[in-house]
Amino acid sequence: MLDCGLDMTSTLNFLPLPLVQSPRLSNLPGWSLKDGNAFLDKELKECSGHVFVDSVPEFCLPETELIDLSTVDVILISNYHCMMALPYITEHTGFTGTVYATEPTVQIGRLLMEELVNFIERVPKAQSASLWKNKDIQRLLPSPLKDAVEVSTWRRCYTMQEVNSALSKIQLVGYSQKIELFGAVQVTPLSSGYALGSSNWIIQSHYEKVSYVSGSSLLTTHPQPMDQASLKNSDVLVLTGLTQIPTANPDGMVGEFCSNLALTVRNGGNVLVPCYPSGVIYDLLECLYQYIDSAGLSNIPFYFISPVANSSLEFSQIFAEWLCHNKQTKVYLPEPPFPHAELIQTNKLKHYPSLHGDFSSDFRQPCVVFTGHPSLRFGDVVHFMELWGKSSLNTVIFTEPDFSYLEALAPYQPLAMKCIYCPIDTRLNFIQVSKLLKEVQPLHVVCPEQYTQPPPAQSHRMDLMIDCQPPAMSYRRAEVLALPFKRRYEKIEIMPELADSLVPMEIKPGISLATVSAVLHTKDNKHVLQPPPRPTQPTGGKKRKRASDDIPDCKVLKPLLSGSIPVEQFVQALEKVSAFKYPSSSSLFSLEQHGFSDIKVEDTAKGHIVLLQEAETLIQIEEDSTHIICDNDEMLRVRLRDLVLKFLQKF
């Protein structure tokens, strides 16, 4: 199974979970049907023309109905964002396999999960709405609730115990590490350049290679650059995790982010940055580190609020080997690779586990707050939205591309605060994809259906789709796709003793053949050829066996023959004494000690007939066949056979 991501956009349909009781949210009117029927008013609330579910937020899981997950042997994780559904899969589906991921992926993935669990568990909500999920009722609801898919499979957040158990099933791997799976295939993670420890995967046998490219970046940010060379010679390249905002240039967005931030703060307003606790935030902090002095923001406090803020900042500094070259060089000095260490040291950046506690006493305005969750449905960000939303001096800047900012803001409307949308998504855009594909040259490309056509909102932008030859094969949810290659070969080991016994002959210049008759041993999907056992000598003294037992136990396969018999040479050989040396005692044909003297050759339409008159034996020789017709004289037959074989090649 490739990746195990969680669709969190489902939470946008829910009301935010405020950290402190919010009179506004708790006083929202219940929603009623057009006919005035209000039986759903406990579950659904209306806010500025949108309807929200008033319940513990729920997540949309990966498809679990289509396949039996207990038959999945291995899950490969490409980056920490793509493992958020792991506890649902490893804990509740009968899955007993192994999950492979890099160390930073696991550590940061743990932080993301920890934060999520914490955000949801610290504001327990009594209500769990389920009535609206009824198919007949859902039909009656307004969009987007009406169109939400698979609502019956939506689940509440997992617990920390489930997270720990899920993570304990992960096997840590390093880039370019070759991992043998059951002797059948080898998987290898490669740097994908998108996030700390993010990987693309190669899945290969000795003769076939599939590359899984998911969430890759060619931009230079903090992670190790993408390893493109190792993706070459792929039979199939599965391409996913492209940028969600193909029209936005990340560099430009960072610039806009900085200038909007500075503008707001200078005017005495506060800036709210809803974000994940790891990833782009490191780059943003690095930009601000370079920017704040020149922009005169040295005295503005920066707050990073997350239950895992401290861990995230600390972890970022210890993954030297997973960082880009520049950052690695810093570690060699030795200096912390990220400048946020200095921001913390100089008290410009402060981090808190939550807005309760120390933060409330340290809190100074105007300020900049980085906090989660980017969906604006839970976490400390909900509080800041409520707190700052009423003033037009304040600004919320969206940098995470996973959620539509308008939908995220919907339950906070009407809003006086400025909203800036600066999505920073460093993953591949379509121009970079075509460059990559040109470089890597896979035989086939497989990708989600969305990438094979322009985005619905910009249907004229033919440049916003994957363009390759042959055209990419596309897949969509719950659809089975057969990959376009046929397996023809597998590796087998020839043991040295057997190899020594092989007699190669050159058939054509540069091509040699050797007939192999050997014993096949197969264990753990590894095949080995060993020399055949020596034929056991038949013991003459033994009790006479029944006729049926005389058939050889171990049938030695006879080779195929090829070539043709030159009649003249064949007859000459028949006439020669040396070709027919009978043991004198065993032969009726004492004459044959001197060869056959009565050979007659007749020409036929297709070849020749060689006649041994006295022996009443007839040999039909044609281009591609030889037929020996004789009396029941085994000795003679064997001798004739051996002579024929001398002229033929064996396969």
Place this chain on the structure above:
Amino acid sequence: MPEIRVTPLGAGQDVGRSCILVSIGGKNVMLDCGMHMGFNDDRRFPDFSYITRNGRLTDFLDCVIISHFHLDHCGALPYFSEMVGYDGPIYMTHPTQAICPILLEDYRKIAVDKKGEANFFTSQMIKDCMKKVVAVHLHQTVQVDDELEIKAYYAGHVLGAAMFQIKVGSESVVYTGDYNMTPDRHLGAAWIDKCRPNLLITESTYATTIRDSKRCRERDFLKKVHEAVERGGKVLIPVFALGRAQELCILLETFWERMNLKAPIYFSTGLTEKANHYYKLFITWTNQKIRKTFVQRNMFEFKHIKAFDRAFADNPGPMVVFATPGMLHAGQSLQIFRKWAGNEKNMVIMPGYCVQGTVGHKILSGQRKLEMEGRQVLEVKMQVEYMSFRVSCYMPANGETVTLPTSPSIPVGISLGLLKREMAQGLLPDAKKPRLLHGTLIMKDSNFRLVSSEQALKELGLAEHQLRFTCRVHLHDPRKEQETAVRVYSHLKSVLKEHCVQHLPDGSVTVESILIQAAAHSEDPGTKVLLVSWTYQDEELGSHLTSLLKKGLPQAAS
């Protein structure tokens, strides 16, 4: 016969100069490039003339692998690459790559600046040498070239120490360098796959038993320090910046914490402080416990150990100071030593080996009156202690080659059709019978493929030549041919239970693919002729059938 050859170029019977040449599958790999602290002459570095007398190092060697940053494993590297001349790749782990140049520079300063040695490598040479280094991750399979691959495993000896698997085709060597099998205060235990190498090259080992004795020495060390501090004395511990220093720092830090001691511990600023930074930044290379707790408490952020200022040396009362360099031959450690040597309450603990001629060596060999510069004589009244955590190793003599014959198997591609056909047969009830696989190996350049004979013929555009036999078997049977055929059929049917015997509508009998027809004899009506016909591929059965029929048919139970 293929073979693996191993030639030590460096390590003699004592510590130092680790350098081993391994030839495997036509590739030459140099393992470590150490120097010997005890010599000031040619013997200091490994003897590369073993290679260079036949040509350039770069032409001969496919790569160099450094196991860890101790100088007896990497100290000769700049000499080797810049002075003898090697431009190929040098592989080591990230922490080794970070720390190695610092130790080399340290070593160079002592050798050149303090001892005035000539013909030594320069700072620039160290930099140039490090440019040839390729850093490897743990467990990363590094493809040095198409055939040679190497893989690093955690060795737990010092920060960044690694064991290496060197593999060419199906032959492999594992080189452990120094490794520890049990986790210690700051590092984890060595770990490696079940990789079944042809050859294991292992060096001085800190096995479990030795670790126990190390525990004793640690206790001993703590006791000595504690006693000295209790009686109000000052303790000087001359160290080199990395490795031992961190281990002892952690040891003292935890001891201070446990015993609630108040005496200050200092480490000389500069290198050691820097070194602690390395441990902090490469925390993923330390043991599980440190890694797990580093967010709450970084083991290398010491509470009790503070940076040293030279003025502190004159402070009254007890203290412990770690100072560089380790052999008391110069710098801060020597300065402090001169200040404290006269007081019998004080103590100096030498945690490592000292080169002849250094103050460290002199006091360790019992000298108590030292002549300093300016004819000044320093009387050593302080306690002098030696503790070595090092275990020496034994190796074959330098230049002596060990040859290990190997017999690698040959990997070829087998067509899946052939393999599946054979494997399906192997699933028959009696699995004990050896299953024979028959096929044709096609060798074209270096491409080896095993295919079915039919496919081989087809690929080469050759036609199959059919070889068929027909034997006449005379039977005494006055009945009609058809009846004879029926008798033959029922006889064979009863005898050949394991074969498919059929009586066809045209009167002929088949056993598998073998055709039997009955015909009248041209002269003798009491005799019938059975024509038994088979192909070469079914020869066994055909010939068996004829001999069976020759014995005649049983009398029909009429």
